[in-house]
Amino acid sequence: MRDIITVAKKEIRAFFSDKAILMQMFILPFAIVFGYGMLMSAMWSGMREDSAVQDNKSIIAYSINAPAEFSSALDELGIKPAPDNDIEKYKSQVKSKDADMLMIFPDDFKMGSEDTNPLSNIDIFYNSDKDSSMELYSKATVIFTTMQPRIFTFNESADIEYDLVDKAAMLRNLLSGIIPLMVFMAVYMVCMNLAANSIAGDKEKGFLNTLLITPIKRESIAAGKSLSILLVAIISSCSAFAGMAISLPKFSEALAIAENTSYSISDYALLLGAVITGAFVFAVILLIISTIAKDVKQATQLSPILLIIVMIPSLLCSSDNFSANVEKLGAKNYIIPVWNSVKLLQDGIKLNYSWANAGITFGINIAAALLGIVIIGKLFRREKIVNG
Incomplete structure (x- = not known):
């Protein structure tokens, strides 16, 4: 255990001593999510104002x-x-x-x-x-x-809102197709670069071979590097979550929706848990790719496959037909790593979630991350892989 902590400390020290990496971890995810949120809010607000101007234009x-x-x-x-x-x-x-118009009624007009x-x-x-x-x-x-003469009337009371559409639910459904993609994309961008350089970068520089001849077990080296990247995943997840938490109220303001659009502390806790545990799986998969890759270039070329896996459920679940089929799977949605985090994040944004499904998601993702660390340790024992 001491060796694992030693390797992890070395990696973390290297991360925190580099100002560019610090900005990537703490600032970049927040900037991506918050910036995109403000852009969308401004666009929606502008569209609403343009619509109001159009409705009130001089006739x-x-x-x-x-x-x-x-x-x-x-x-x-x-x-x-x-x-x-x-x-x-x-x-x-x-x-x-x-x-615009001239309307002429005859002198003897009668209904x-x-x-x-x-x-x-x-x-x-x-x-x-x-x-x-x-x-x-x-x-x-x-x-x-x-x-014109009628035998009955309908919807003539000005005091009754006949359109029963839930505008807040419409907004949440819209955001559930956008926010998960942006959050995990921000986390992915940070973890991809650091994971690629952590193992594939050391392999490319020849430093990994030097590290492997030390008395430290290979599994301990793999676990230490994994822990450091998991810490990065936590930091970047919290940064992206902060951007999301600040942006969510802005969307309702942009569309002038005041009712039923607020989130409680427990709602935010679930969203944060979905992002962090999902980032764990992200980080470990990226580390596995980095371990298999010959160099940083190859690692970064293979990594976008993971992003596609995130994009598919994010985009498809915004479709009513596909979303209905997904809902039929029930609890099965929450046993698939990565997919479960996206699904839970969507459920949380829609305020349509259960803590039971959240518990399944958190447990599965943590177990998947631990399994991934074991796999990386096994890969470190294969000379062909560690030598590129």
Whole structure:
């Protein structure tokens, strides 16, 4: 055990004495997740503001001879009574795109049924080459159609919200397809470089052979190097988690969703556990790749395979059809290393998780990490591998 700690201390000392590595561990994951979160928040906020501006943009439209029963509908559309009855002047303005619409009601207009003969006709002049004019015409025709004689009404109470969509749930579902990928990508970028240099780098420089002829057992060297990278995984995970924790409330602010979007301390604890234990498996797999690789270049070329494994569940689970099939697997989702961390992180963001599944995930990932360290120790005993 003393030899393992000695090797681990040497590796950790090398990491902490290099300012570039310190920035990679402490700053880079936070910057990636937080920066991406702020970028997405700004984009969503801008889209919401643009939509609000679009909804409230100035409409230039006129009506002539409009009956009193149409006043509320015309006000809703932004159509104002014309200052005078100069029809040709307003038609000219619509044609030249200086106005959006002209609506002319006949002097003897009356609301009737389809059996009324003849029917009163409303002349609506618009310009299909102008977007706002075409949009206003579409809205007007829909509203006027609903005003025609009916035998029943529906959804007419202004005090009732008929759309029962859970906006907070929609936001959480959206984030569950984005956040896990960004968090694990940030952790991957840190662990990949350090894991590649820890073993493949020492192999390339010839330092590993020198280390292997010391009285320290090869398994102890492998375990010491693994522990140092696991510490890096913990630090980078906490850094990425901090970026995620700060970003999550910003998303709801960007979309102006105030209700049911907050996370409790236990929710954050589960998310942190999912990230850290998932990072353990990441780190060990990257170390195995580094052990097998001949040099740093080969190790970094093979490592992106792991990132693809993370991307698949992150992206596919954002699809309703695929997500439904995944949910049918139940607890089986949490016994597959890497996959289980992504799934648990998605569950945590959706606030749809169980601590039983979290316990399975944590246990499986820790066991997988320990098994990986044993495998690295076995690989260290093979001369062909350690000599490249």
